[in-house]
Amino acid sequence: MTWKFTSNIADLPEKAEKWLLRAPVHNTVLLTVFNAMRAGVWTENLLVAWHEQDGEIGGVACQTPPRGLLLGQIPAALIPSLAAELIDTERPLPGAGGPLPTAEAFAANWWRPENGRITQRLYRLDNLRTPSSPAPGRMRMPAPAELPLLTAWTIEFERESGHDDGGDPTPVVASRLTREELIWWETGTGEPVSFAGVSQPIAGMSRIGPVYTPPQHRGSGYGTAATYAATKLAMERGASEIVLFTDVSNPTSNRIYQSLGYQPVTDYAWITFA
Structure with a gap:
């Protein structure tokens, strides 16, 4: 398994945080959500996920129920494995959001069909x-x-x-x-x-x-x-x-x-x- 999951933000490795900080503009939502997690805003049934292989971080995601999965700028090649491993955990997801290609790729690999979407522009x-x-x-x-x-x-x-x-x-x-x-x-x-x-x-x-x-x-x-x-x-x-x-x-x-x-x-x- 190359995707790792935890319910505790303290378990997120420092190198995963550094991966996000390489592009703080594009990872703005994940970075601010993680800050809120550390402040104790969300505590119930949290999910923090990161892809790690050969010591390198490939992607980061999280969920703060009842909201859907929040995706960072994850390479398209890693999306199918993220969806598959989350399906194996039987974790319920009402939706997913992130950069348009990433969100669409995850939706295409999820076991439930798309029911609707909101498209936003980052300025x-x-x-x-x-x-x-x-x-x-x-x-x-x-x-x-x-x-x-x-x-x-x-x-x-x-x-x-x-x-x-x-x-x-x-x-x-x-x-x-x-x-x-x-x-x-x-x-x-x-x-x-x-x-x-x-x-x-x-x-x-x-x-x-x-x-x-x-x-x-x-x-x-x-x-x-x-x-x-x-x-x-x-x-x-x-x-x-x-x-x-x-x-x-x-x-x-x-x-x-x-x-x-x-x-x-x-x-x-x-x-x-x-």
């Missing part, structure tokens, strides 16, 4: 540009007492974006609140009108997201303002690579992020199984 910041029509208001850090509102808006975001897996996001939101990874954009009266996430830099890489503005506050540039403020905060914290994901089918968000100086890198797919 990387080139040069940050000030919004052409700045929204009124200011950025501020949320207070601990605002956890319920942040959680409610996170649930709304997941439902609208198609990423609602039925799980409770409160532990993740609470952990990000503690690590100062969430910001509000608020009006002059102090009312939050949009929020954005900004991960702490890992090997100089920080990811913006989610970005969410409730329907009643849309059309005033608040989401753009929150994204700009979160990006500036990432830069202030030392990030040299700043990335974000957007739904390929949403022309508005793609236009907004490009107007701020983000450039497309590659596409990712989040595939669910029947």
